[in-house]
Amino acid sequence: MRITLSKFSKLKKTIAIFMVLIFVFIPEFLPTKAALAGQEAGGTYIIKLKDTKDYSRLLLVSDSIKRRFIQSKNIQFQNIYTFNSNLSLAGLKNFLAGTYEYIEPQKVLQVSEVFVNDPGFTLQEQNVDKQWGLVKAGFSQAWAKTVGSDANVVAIIDTGIDGTHEDLQTTNFVSGFNFISNQPIAAGPNNNSDDNGHGTLVAGVLGAATNNGMGVAGTNWEISLMALKALDKEGKGDVSGVAEAIVWATDHGAQFVNLSLGGIGFGHDTTLANSINYAFNKNVLIVAAAGNDTATTGSNLDQTPVFPVCDDNNFNMIIGVAATDHNDLKPAFSNYGKNCIDVTAPGKRILSTINFDPLSQKPSPNSYAYASGTSLAVPFVVGQAALIKALYPQATNIQIRDRIIGTADTIDNLNLIQCAGGSCRGLVGAGRINVFRSLQTEIPLDFIEWDIVKVNDLSGVVYQIVGGQKRLISSFVYNQRFANSEFKTANFDQLANFPEGPYVTPQDGTLVKYDTSPTVYIMDKGQKLPITAQVFFQRKLSFADVRTLSVSELDSWAKGNFYPPAEGTLLKAAKSKTVYWVVGQVLHPINNTFYADKGLKVFPLITFSDADIASFPKGEAYIR
Numbered sequence: 001m002r003i004t005l006s007k008f009s010k011l012k013k014t015i016a017i018f019m020v021l022i023f024v025f026i027p028e029f030l031p032t033k034a035a036l037a038g039q040e041a042g043g044t045y046i047i048k049l050k051d052t053k054d055y056s057r058l059l060l061v062s063d064s065i066k067r068r069f070i071q072s073k074n075i076q077f078q079n080i081y082t083f084n085s086n087l088s089l090a091g092l093k094n095f096l097a098g099t100y101e102y103i104e105p106q107k108v109l110q111v112s113e114v115f116v117n118d119p120g121f122t123l124q125e126q127n128v129d130k131q132w133g134l135v136k137a138g139f140s141q142a143w144a145k146t147v148g149s150d151a152n153v154v155a156i157i158d159t160g161i162d163g164t165h166e167d168l169q170t171t172n173f174v175s176g177f178n179f180i181s182n183q184p185i186a187a188g189p190n191n192n193s194d195d196n197g198h199g200t201l202v203a204g205v206l207g208a209a210t211n212n213g214m215g216v217a218g219t220n221w222e223i224s225l226m227a228l229k230a231l232d233k234e235g236k237g238d239v240s241g242v243a244e245a246i247v248w249a250t251d252h253g254a255q256f257v258n259l260s261l262g263g264i265g266f267g268h269d270t271t272l273a274n275s276i277n278y279a280f281n282k283n284v285l286i287v288a289a290a291g292n293d294t295a296t297t298g299s300n301l302d303q304t305p306v307f308p309v310c311d312d313n314n315f316n317m318i319i320g321v322a323a324t325d326h327n328d329l330k331p332a333f334s335n336y337g338k339n340c341i342d343v344t345a346p347g348k349r350i351l352s353t354i355n356f357d358p359l360s361q362k363p364s365p366n367s368y369a370y371a372s373g374t375s376l377a378v379p380f381v382v383g384q385a386a387l388i389k390a391l392y393p394q395a396t397n398i399q400i401r402d403r404i405i406g407t408a409d410t411i412d413n414l415n416l417i418q419c420a421g422g423s424c425r426g427l428v429g430a431g432r433i434n435v436f437r438s439l440q441t442e443i444p445l446d447f448i449e450w451d452i453v454k455v456n457d458l459s460g461v462v463y464q465i466v467g468g469q470k471r472l473i474s475s476f477v478y479n480q481r482f483a484n485s486e487f488k489t490a491n492f493d494q495l496a497n498f499p500e501g502p503y504v505t506p507q508d509g510t511l512v513k514y515d516t517s518p519t520v521y522i523m524d525k526g527q528k529l530p531i532t533a534q535v536f537f538q539r540k541l542s543f544a545d546v547r548t549l550s551v552s553e554l555d556s557w558a559k560g561n562f563y564p565p566a567e568g569t570l571l572k573a574a575k576s577k578t579v580y581w582v583v584g585q586v587l588h589p590i591n592n593t594f595y596a597d598k599g600l601k602v603f604p605l606i607t608f609s610d611a612d613i614a615s616f617p618k619g620e621a622y623i624r
Helices: 052-059 089-095 132-136 196-205 239-251 272-280 374-391 397-405 474-483 534-540 550-556 592-597 610-615
Strands: 038-050 063-069 080-087 098-106 107-110 147-160 172-178 183-187 220-227 237-239 256-259 285-289 318-325 343-346 350-357 361-369 452-455 463-467 468-473 488-490 512-514 520-524 527-531 546-548 569-572 580-585 586-590 607-608
Touching: 038 052, 038 089, 038 272, 052 080, 080 089, 089 098, 132 343, 132 569, 147 172, 147 374, 183 220, 196 220, 196 350, 196 361, 220 239, 220 374, 237 239, 237 610, 239 256, 256 374, 256 397, 272 285, 285 374, 285 397, 318 350, 318 374, 318 397, 343 374, 374 397, 463 474, 468 546, 527 534, 534 607, 569 610
Parallel strands: 147 220, 147 256, 172 220, 256 285, 285 318, 318 343, 452 488, 512 546, 569 607
Antiparallel strands: 038 080, 038 098, 063 080, 107 237, 172 183, 350 361, 452 463, 463 468, 512 520, 520 527, 569 580, 580 586
């Protein structure tokens, strides 16, 4: 359908196609049994070498080597490379032992094509043929207080931005960088680094020229955009490229990072987590998409985590964003979950700028598109954060994060069947963002990080505020950790807009179990680690110290690897000759020469089941 309005007469093109944006991490390498046996199985990897001199050894087993973070002088991100090799991960670890701090399979981020149609601003939130999301989220009201500031720099880590688009011509662009071609992107509006269209869609939602008589309105009338191209023309890019871009943005003055990307298929990524931690501790606010990993039902991120949205280093360093439609309903495609989602924002049938026709894959300058996906919800939240910063320039990233979460409108009661056929209660964060409300000075920030808050009714419920969430403290944990702590009092209404996170964990080393299972866990750095019977007795643990806790409490904590045997233990599997030495809470394979040279023959060798050996955390091989 085409909309023709005289005041939008400069709209030149529309593209008619519908696609939901889907983000999926695709591992470049999945180990086979042959690979684990040390045989050849090619893959792409990322490595951090201990020293530059170790590069010559890496050359012997790799090709297509690319040095990363060459734009950063920070020592934490030096000597990091990505490369291809025909060796398995186990084979590389064996050959390169002693030369690296970590080596991991390289991952790929992907973003897909989008739906396209016609544009226009509206004050009617039910008018889905125009920009209903701006009024639904409260931007049109918020502009009466502030329209933004060019001092606020948003790094859009994506496929690039077409700054030549007619509706981005007056937007302020600062210098950026293309991590695909390894070239700088100059400041100013006349640069087009987007060969996919996705980054231009995101940029239009955030910073399209407003009140200029053409196209669409951006969330901020005044803002500075930093184009960081980490995804190629197919919308794909590796995790290390995104990590580099986060560090580059931090080192070059960005206060906000827009991550409209993500995916499933791999676990914790060290480099990405380190870059997020680096940015967060430099007062940068990071906002990431929940993802749309199954376009029909969405996924529960508590069961199948998506990264980077779930890679918040257990401190909510990322605002996770799910999508909602014009009725505040979670669309079928949007992921959800208690531990990774903080808020929702408009993400279905969103009108914005674009420069590529997704059907023909050909350039389409000065065009506009409808797009659906959590990818489009992220810039609404980043736009809200930038308006808060414009009104309160001294606000920190934590204060802005907590203000966004604390002023959202609860939508749980509307989403009764939208999460895999069941209620979304507690699974879509604090609710849909309310930008106008977040700019009201009369709304006090009653609670700050680490506050202990007791509800002033007969329930006796106690929470701790952590990462913008309220985390329930059970009576056992309260007596163990907080019995002598000061606390504030509140009613449930004051806490209503803090999403419920996981329960507060007991002290590290606490033994816990379900009442329906004999498995005992030990708490370690916010995770519950299962303990085998053999390790339980070897470590001289006592059943008298095991606490039986509720299913809801135990289920809220992430499950880690099996708790390893005691430090210094020598062990092997029943059906394998490989011997492991426990050092630093992980199992390190050792060879016969190392075994003899270290005088380890005097220590007993314990045999574990193959299943237990497979479940323990593994480290690099120790060989001679």
